[in-house]
Structure formats: structure tokens, C-alpha cells
Amino acid sequence: MEQKIIQIQNNFLEKIQKAKSLKELDEYFLALFGKTGEITLLPKEFPKLSKEKRKQIGPLFNQTKQKLEKAIQLQRNKVREESYKKLETEKFTLQPQESQGKKRQGHLHPVTKLENEIVELFTKLGFKQYNAHHIDTEGYNFELLNIPQGHPARDLWDTLYIDTSNVKTTPGELLLKTHTSNAQIRIMREFKPPIRMMSIDRCFRYENVDARHEHTLDQFEIVYIDKGVNMANLQYLSEYFFKGILGKDIKARLRPKYYPFVEPGAGVDGLCIFCKGKGCKVCGGVGWLELAGAGMIHPTVLKNGGIDPSIYSGIAWGAGPERMAMLKYGVKDIRSFKNGDLKFLEKF
Amino acid sequence: MKVSISWLKELIDLKVPVEKLIKLLPLRTIGLKSTDENFFELDMKGYNRADLLSMRGVAREVSAIADSPASFKPVNFEFKTQRLCEIPVEIESKELAPVYCLVKIENLKVKPSSPEWIKKLTDSGIRSINNVADITNLAMIEFGQPMHAFDAEKVKGKIKVKTARKDEQITTLDGKIRNLNEKDLLITDEAGPIGIAGIMGEKMSEISSSTTTILLEAAIFKPIPIRKSAQRLGLHSESSKRFQHGLTKTNLLQALSSAIKMYEALGGKLTAITLKGNLADEVKTIKLTQQKVNSLIGIAISSKQIESFLTALGFKLTSRSSDGNAVWDVAVPYWRLDIEIEEDLIEEVARMYGYEKIPAKTLDTNIPDHTQNPLFGLLDALKKALVMQGLTEVETYSYYSTQVIKNLKLKVENLIRVANPISAETEYLRNNLWPNLLEVAAKNIRNNIKDIAIFEIGKVYAPRKENLPKENYHLSIALSNGTDNPIQELNQIYKAVLKHLQGEEVQLHSGVEQKEQNETKYFHPTRFKSLGKADWMAEIHPRFVNKFGVDQRVSVLEIDIEATMPQ
Numbered sequence: 001m002e003q004k005i006i007q008i009q010n011n012f013l014e015k016i017q018k019a020k021s022l023k024e025l026d027e028y029f030l031a032l033f034g035k036t037g038e039i040t041l042l043p044k045e046f047p048k049l050s051k052e053k054r055k056q057i058g059p060l061f062n063q064t065k066q067k068l069e070k071a072i073q074l075q076r077n078k079v080r081e082e083s084y085k086k087l088e089t090e091k092f093t094l095q096p097q098e099s100q101g102k103k104r105q106g107h108l109h110p111v112t113k114l115e116n117e118i119v120e121l122f123t124k125l126g127f128k129q130y131n132a133h134h135i136d137t138e139g140y141n142f143e144l145l146n147i148p149q150g151h152p153a154r155d156l157w158d159t160l161y162i163d164t165s166n167v168k169t170t171p172g173e174l175l176l177k178t179h180t181s182n183a184q185i186r187i188m189r190e191f192k193p194p195i196r197m198m199s200i201d202r203c204f205r206y207e208n209v210d211a212r213h214e215h216t217l218d219q220f221e222i223v224y225i226d227k228g229v230n231m232a233n234l235q236y237l238s239e240y241f242f243k244g245i246l247g248k249d250i251k252a253r254l255r256p257k258y259y260p261f262v263e264p265g266a267g268v269d270g271l272c273i274f275c276k277g278k279g280c281k282v283c284g285g286v287g288w289l290e291l292a293g294a295g296m297i298h299p300t301v302l303k304n305g306g307i308d309p310s311i312y313s314g315i316a317w318g319a320g321p322e323r324m325a326m327l328k329y330g331v332k333d334i335r336s337f338k339n340g341d342l343k344f345l346e347k348f
Numbered sequence: 349m350k351v352s353i354s355w356l357k358e359l360i361d362l363k364v365p366v367e368k369l370i371k372l373l374p375l376r377t378i379g380l381k382s383t384d385e386n387f388f389e390l391d392m393k394g395y396n397r398a399d400l401l402s403m404r405g406v407a408r409e410v411s412a413i414a415d416s417p418a419s420f421k422p423v424n425f426e427f428k429t430q431r432l433c434e435i436p437v438e439i440e441s442k443e444l445a446p447v448y449c450l451v452k453i454e455n456l457k458v459k460p461s462s463p464e465w466i467k468k469l470t471d472s473g474i475r476s477i478n479n480v481a482d483i484t485n486l487a488m489i490e491f492g493q494p495m496h497a498f499d500a501e502k503v504k505g506k507i508k509v510k511t512a513r514k515d516e517q518i519t520t521l522d523g524k525i526r527n528l529n530e531k532d533l534l535i536t537d538e539a540g541p542i543g544i545a546g547i548m549g550e551k552m553s554e555i556s557s558s559t560t561t562i563l564l565e566a567a568i569f570k571p572i573p574i575r576k577s578a579q580r581l582g583l584h585s586e587s588s589k590r591f592q593h594g595l596t597k598t599n600l601l602q603a604l605s606s607a608i609k610m611y612e613a614l615g616g617k618l619t620a621i622t623l624k625g626n627l628a629d630e631v632k633t634i635k636l637t638q639q640k641v642n643s644l645i646g647i648a649i650s651s652k653q654i655e656s657f658l659t660a661l662g663f664k665l666t667s668r669s670s671d672g673n674a675v676w677d678v679a680v681p682y683w684r685l686d687i688e689i690e691e692d693l694i695e696e697v698a699r700m701y702g703y704e705k706i707p708a709k710t711l712d713t714n715i716p717d718h719t720q721n722p723l724f725g726l727l728d729a730l731k732k733a734l735v736m737q738g739l740t741e742v743e744t745y746s747y748y749s750t751q752v753i754k755n756l757k758l759k760v761e762n763l764i765r766v767a768n769p770i771s772a773e774t775e776y777l778r779n780n781l782w783p784n785l786l787e788v789a790a791k792n793i794r795n796n797i798k799d800i801a802i803f804e805i806g807k808v809y810a811p812r813k814e815n816l817p818k819e820n821y822h823l824s825i826a827l828s829n830g831t832d833n834p835i836q837e838l839n840q841i842y843k844a845v846l847k848h849l850q851g852e853e854v855q856l857h858s859g860v861e862q863k864e865q866n867e868t869k870y871f872h873p874t875r876f877k878s879l880g881k882a883d884w885m886a887e888i889h890p891r892f893v894n895k896f897g898v899d900q901r902v903s904v905l906e907i908d909i910e911a912t913m914p915q
Contacts, residue, residue: 081891087889090874103738106740128720129724134807149572153395155394162767162817174817224711230645230646231646236708255703255704258394264694342740342795
């Protein structure tokens with residue numbers, strides 16, 4: 001037995017050290033560690049040995065196994081490094097070759113597809129896209145939106161802060177935006193009413209990831225400010241969105257909901273797209289799905305944006321495109337959107 | 349807040365079936381987290397309705413939305429305090445502790461609570477301890493006012509409400525030693541801390557089976573410091589939650605009176621009392637106009653309806669004018685701390701009317717003439733052109749994974765760092781897209797997809813000294829087609845995209861044809877092409893590709909899209 005092991009070792013070590021290609025090394029690896037590899041098969045003979053013999057053979061076997069594995073690894077690196085030296089001589093040629101006529105089928109990301117639909121829908125109503133910061137201040141993300149420090153509503157947004165030790169700002173002042181509402185004040189300050197702007201952008205939360213939770217999520221939000229804007233318009237916009245994106249029969253239903261930057265505030269339900277209101281597993285039997293958050297922009301927020309709340313009123317309306325995409329395309333795991341798995345992405 | 353259904357029925361004469369109430373609450377008041385035959389739980393996360401953290405508050409609300417008369421009466425404070433002695437209490441800061449009440453009750457005997465009490469507590473999600481301790485929780489749940497009972501024999505000398513010293517320690521009721529700092533508010537006796545104000549009591553002065561005399565505390569502490577201490581100590585409790593949401597003096601006195609009466613019913617005797625601070629709630633009055641109600645909701649609601657909705661919720665209306673456009677002075681009930689402005693009252697009217705009954709009204713045709721930011725049109729056109737060329741769009745996180753940082757030996761000091769990352773995977777923000785695309789390409793190759801043609805358009809981030817950090821949209825492509833020279837096809841694709849974009853407001857460089865001096869170790873020694881400014885395409889050095897467990901050749905391209913746009 002000892003002899004057999006030593007023989008395998010010597011035989012293969014020599015071959016491995018002489019190997020000139022990765023392919024060769026792969027072959028040796030299989031010959032040793034594959035299903036019927038010599039090393040793989042050895043332990044099957046151990047039960048035939050006496051107890052004492054086994055005590056001797058065990059450590060020897062392990063040593064040999066490790067030695068061979070390491071040798072293959074080392075030689076692989078050596079072969080690679082050798083081949084890297086040859087890279088210098090490889091030409092930089094951009095001339096196409098005959099063979100490169102093959103055509104692939106390209107795919108937009110499913111969330112992009114859905115967002116394009118949303119943008120198109122709201123462009124028809126005169127809304128324009130706003131380019132907002134991802135990294136923003138406490139002020140724009142919270143305080144100017146009527147969410148002061150220590151406000152219980154801060155529990156709604158678990159926030160990721162930026163390390164400011166090498167910038168001028170004070171610690172805790174910069175953060176990754178937790179919602180697209182960070183654009184509201186800038187929009188109000190940059191444009192005069194009437195205002196119809198939208199922001200569709202990446203937001204960040206301190207959240208542990210699972211099939212239903214993500215720390216990086218898109219949001220879609222509109223800011224609509226004019227004289228006489230009201231909750232009946234909010235109902236209209238909610239229906240316009242759901243019918244345009246989820247289907248003509250998806251009604252919208254408003255419910256009271258508290259967000260510090262709107263008053264009155266509303267949660268927006270859409271008729272469950274699976275059971276159409278009858279009640280099913282997805283909607284928990286209620287027939288409706290909570291799909292958006294909205295409200296009449298709080299007068300303090302309008303004032304902070306330089307708009308007189310005694311003349312103008314406004315609507316803020318926001319929803320999560322990923323969640324919509326999950327419903328619309330039947331995606332079960334929210335993580336599929338950002339893990340780059342082409343088997344998933346090429347379905348769309 | 350877990351609402352006991354049987355307890356609720358003690359407080360109001362519920363005129364609708366419970367199933368109907370459970371459907372009505374989310375439409376009129378607040379969403380529900382869960383329900384069963386004994387309780388329903390209100391989803392209070394982030395909510396501002398402090399009054400709904402009490403059974404009486406919930407009963408008032410249900411009474412209004414379900415048209416069911418309340419059967420409870422206010423509890424009057426009717427103890428003859430002048431005959432009692434005072435417990436010495438010193439308040440260091442009236443700002444941090446505006447109200448502090450302490451009563452001494454003697455002659456108690458600790459026993460298990462009655463089954464009725466145990467059910468009330470269990471329905472409310474609170475464990476029964478013993479009759480003496482349970483009263484504090486029952487009063488808290490009923491009135492929303494947290495209370496704490498100390499064993500009076502374990503408390504020595506004068507009680508002080510003051511902030512902790514640096515490095516002071518306390519052993520809390522749960523047996524854990526907590527490190528305090530100057531921001532934590534404490535209740536102390538001569539010997540040291542006997543409780544963290546509003547958060548948790550101390551172990552030594554806890555009610556035990558031999559307790560006969562207690563000091564019962566009911567106080568109002570400033571909410572923000574309590575919230576901060578609770579957060580820092582990781583001690584969110586039923587009590588700290590209520591302090592954070594805000595308390596009222598009227599409720600405090602009612603809760604205290606009710607608790608004293610319950611102790612008296614157990615044979616206890618009130619022997620000393622201290623009431624510190626102003627004990628009267630301010631009455632807020634807000635002007636409300638019918639015209640504003642109707643313009644903000646968008647429908648016509650009669651003045652009679654408005655009056656009846658608000659009156660049902662406990663508001664008192666005084667009419668100022670009633671010709672066509674009614675105007676009222678509305679007095680806010682003491683328990684509605686969340687009502688501050690006219691819009692708050694309008695929300696009350698809207699929800700009593702029923703949000704779901706508000707009809708849809710189209711927007712008017714007053715379309716503004718904001719100019720469209722050309723960036724978004726360009727991003728859209730680029731994505732479509734890339735897909736036409738057979739590429740698949742991917743999205744990756746805005747962070748570099750630990751694998752990317754390690755394999756590419758990235759210098760993290762050049763990256764923006766998250767101060768409180770969820771894990772090491774979300775600590776550093778990306779300053780290019782290609783490393784993430786390389787990671788994705790390798791992952792797919794390992795997953796047996798050998799032909800990779802992907803792109804991402806997204807923001808990258810870089811620190812800078814002034815204002816906000818720099819963040820720009822980049823485009824990156826990764827191509828690995830099984831050949832030994834994938835940059836060749838990448839270049840073809842890039843040229844086709846350029847052709848496609850003719851007419852767009854973008855100045856993409858067609859590239860310098862000859863080999864550029866290529867300093868960076870990440871790339872193939874000869875296969876690198878500058879595309880002007882900081883843009884380039886290259887083959888990734890196989891050594892780095894291999895770090896991701898793959899031996900296939902991969903080429904990438906990286907373009908700062910915003911830098912290519914005319915300023």
C-alpha cells in the first residue's frame with residue numbers, strides 16, 4: 001500500500017512539473033481526483049488493512065493528496081505566468097475577422113423596460129425627468145422634508161451614511177438617499193409652478209437582503225404643483241399609473257397613511273392583479289395590494305422649496321419599479337434583478 | 349400596538365362586527381400588521397398617532413369611525429394631596445423632565461394577577477409578572493402613559509432626575525450591565541442609579557415577592573433624548589416607544605389615578621405624593637375654512653358634514669362664519685398631539701369621508717414648459733442601441749464587493765466609504781463600472797454561459813473636497829466571446845453604437861487607432877485603446893480574469909457619459 005501511494009506520488013509529480021498547458025494539468029487532475037481517479041479510489045482499499053496499518057497509511061495518504069493538489073495549483077500558476085509573458089507578442093488588431101458575423105439577441109433589463117413604460121406614460125402628461133443626487137445631505141433627504149432629527153418617522157428609513165472624515169462636511173451630514181423625495185426641494189427651487197417633474201432613480205437602505213428585501217432599490221416619484229391641485233387629482237394619477245402599467249382593469253384605492261412630507265397623506269392600493277379583487281394568496285385575501293405612497297405636499301415642504309402654500313398645492317406620488325416588475329413579470333426573488341444572472345435576464 | 353378585542357369592547361359599545369372593523373381600520377385610520385381572534389395589531393412604524401398607543405385612544409378612534417358610542421369616562425384625580433407628605437425629588441433639568449410624579453403606596457402584598465388581568469396583558473403582547481408590577485402595564489396600555497414601580501425599601505434618600513456621568517454603569521431589569529454616557533437621563537437615589545428614564549428600571553429596586561411598599565413613577569421626559577438613548581443602548585421597549593411618540597399631562601394624571609385606585613383595591617394605601625411640573629395641557633385652536641377643505645380634497649363637502657366628522661373625533665368647533673364658505677375655530681382634543689395645522693384637520697375630514705370615495709379628476713391642461721434634461725434621452729438611446737447590437741443590460745450594486753476589492757487589489761482610500769455599512773459588501777462605493785461587470789461576466793462563465801456580451805449604465809462615485817461627492821453616469825461593456833482577441837468584436841460593437849447615436853447630443857470619441865502607453869497593470873500589455881478623455885477599451889489582463897476563477901479572455905470598455913455631453 002505504501003509503495004502504491006509513493007508510486008502514484010512520484011509518477012504524477014514528475015508529470016505535473018513537466019506540464020506545459022492548463023489542459024494537460026486538467027487531465028492529471030481528473031486522473032487523480034476525478035470519480036475514478038487514482039487518489040479517489042485509494043481509500044476504498046483501506047478497510048482491507050489491519051488497524052495498525054491504517055494508522056500508518058492514513059497520514060501518508062493525506063500528505064500525498066495535499067502535495068499533489070498543491071503541485072497542480074503551483075504548476076497551473078506557472079503555466080499561466082508563462083503564457084502571460086507571451087501576451088507582449090500578441091498583436092493589437094481590431095480588424096474584424098470573417099467569423100465574427102454572429103448575431104446575439106440583446107435584452108433590456110426588466111426594470112429598465114418597466115421604467116421606460118412609466119416614463120413614457122408620464123411624459124404624455126407633461127412630466128419631465130429630473131437628475132437627482134444619490135449622495136445627498138441630511139437636509140434634502142430629511143430635514144427640509146419635515147423629518148427633523150429624532151422624529152419617530154425616521155424609523156421608516158434605515159439610512160446609510162457617508163464617511164466624511166476626508167471631506168469638509170460634518171459627520172452624519174452626507175448620506176445615500178433613502179428615497180427619491182430628496183429631489184423635491186431642489187425641483188421646487190429650480191422650477192417655478194406649474195411644476196410637473198419626475199424622478200426615477202436608485203435609492204439605498206440599511207436593509208438585510210432576502211427574497212423580498214433589497215438594500216438597493218429604484219423608486220419612481222412625481223412632483224406636481226399648481227393652483228388647485230387636489231386629492232381627486234391624486235386618485236386620477238394613481239389610476240392612470242396602474243391602468244397604464246398593470247392593466248386596464250387595475251383600479252386604485254386611496255387610504256390614509258402617514259408620511260411627514262405630505263398632508264393629507266395616502267397609501268395607494270391597486271386591485272390585486274392576480275385575483276382582481278376576489279382575494280388570493282398574493283394579496284393575503286384582501287383583494288388589494290399596497291403599491292404606492294402619496295399625498296398632498298406638506299405646506300412646510302412647499303415653503304422650504306420657496307413656494308407659497310396659500311397659492312399653490314401639490315402632489316407627491318411614489319412607487320417601487322422593482323416591486324411592480326415582480327408583479328408584472330412574475331419574479332419571485334427580488335435579488336434576481338441585481339445579481340447579473342444572464343439565465344434570468346435573457347428571459348426578458 | 350396590539351389591541352385586545354375584549355378590552356376594546358369594555359370601552360365602547362361596538363356597533364359593527366369585528367371582521368368589519370378590521371376591514372374599516374386601514375381605510376379610515378391605520379394599517380394592520382396582524383389579527384387573530386383575541387387582538388389586532390396596528391402598524392405603528394413611523395406613525396405619528398401617539399394616541400393610538402393606548403386602549404382609550406383606540407377606543408375613541410373606533411367610536412368615531414364605526415359610529416359606536418364610548419362607554420368609558422375620564423378618570424378624575426381626586427386624592428386629598430394636602431394630607432399626604434411629600435417625597436423629596438430633585439429635577440436637574442425641567443427641559444429634559446418637564447413633568448415628574450411619584451406616589452408612595454404601602455401595605456401591598458405581591459401575588460399572581462387575576463386571570464382577567466393576565467388576558468388583557470397577553471392580548472396586548474405583554475407578559476404578566478405579578479399583581480403589583482402588572483398594574484403599571486395595565487395603566488400604560490389603557491392610557492398610553494408609561495409607569496414604573498420601585499421597591500420603596502430599596503430606594504435610599506432623595507430621588508434625583510439627572511443625566512448620567514461619563515462611564516457610569518447600571519444593571520437593568522434584564523440583568524445586563526449597561527454603559528451610560530452624559531446624554532442618558534437617569535433616576536437616582538443616594539446610592540446611585542435606580543433607572544434609565546423612560547427606558548428601563550434597575551435590577552436592585554425591582555419589585556420582588558417580598559415587596560410591600562412601592563414608589564410609583566409617572567413622568568414626561570423629552571422625547572428625542574429618550575429615543576437616542578434607547579437606540580444607543582438597543583433598548584426599545586413598550587415604554588420608550590410611548591415616550592418617543594409624546595405624552596399628555598391629562599393622560600398622565602388619569603393613568604396615575606387609575607393605578608392608585610387599582611392598588612387601593614388590592615389593599616394598598618397611598619401615603620405620600622409628589623407632583624412636579626405644569627400639569628395642564630395646552631389647548632390648540634386651528635382655523636379651518638370649508639373652501640380650503642373642498643379645494644384640497646377636490647370635492648364639495650357640506651359644512652354640516654365637516655362639523656359632524658370632526659365632532660365625532662373629539663374636536664370642538666366654533667363657527668366664525670357660515671355664509672357659503674363656512675369658517676371655524678377648531679379646538680384640538682388634548683390627546684391629538686399630531687394635529688398642528690389646517691391641512692391636518694383636512695386629512696381628518698377626508699378620512700372620515702372615506703379616501704376611497706374621492707372620485708378621480710383629470711389634471712388641467714396647464715402643462716409647464718420645463719426643458720427636458722438631455723441626459724435621459726441619451727441614456728435611453730444608448731441602451732436601445734446597445735441592445736440592438738446584441739448586448740444584455742445588467743444592473744449591479746453601487747458598491748464594490750469584497751471579492752472585487754481583493755481580486756483587483758483596489759486602493760480603497762480612493763473610494764467613498766459608507767460610515768455604517770450593512771456588511772463589508774456595502775462599504776465602498778464604485779468609482780468605475782467595469783470591475784462589477786468583470787465579476788458578473790466571470791460568474792456567468794462559471795455558470796457555463798461562455799458567450800458574454802453585457803453592459804451597464806449607472807452612476808459611479810468619487811470623493812472631492814467641496815460640496816457633494818462627484819457622481820456621474822458611466823457606460824461599461826464587457827465582452828467575452830471565446831476568442832483570444834475579444835476587443836476586436838467589442839470595437840465593432842462600439843463603432844456600430846456610435847453610428848446609431850448620430851444626431852444625439854453626444855460627442856463620443858471614435859478612438860485613437862494606435863496603441864496607447866498603457867500603464868495600468870489591469871490590462872493586456874498591448875490591447876488598450878484610449879477613447880479620449882478618461883474613456884477607453886481594453887482586454888483585461890488574464891491574470892486578473894483568472895482571479896475570478898475563469899480562464900477566458902474578457903474585454904471591457906468604460907465611458908464617462910456625462911463628460912461626453914456638450915456643456
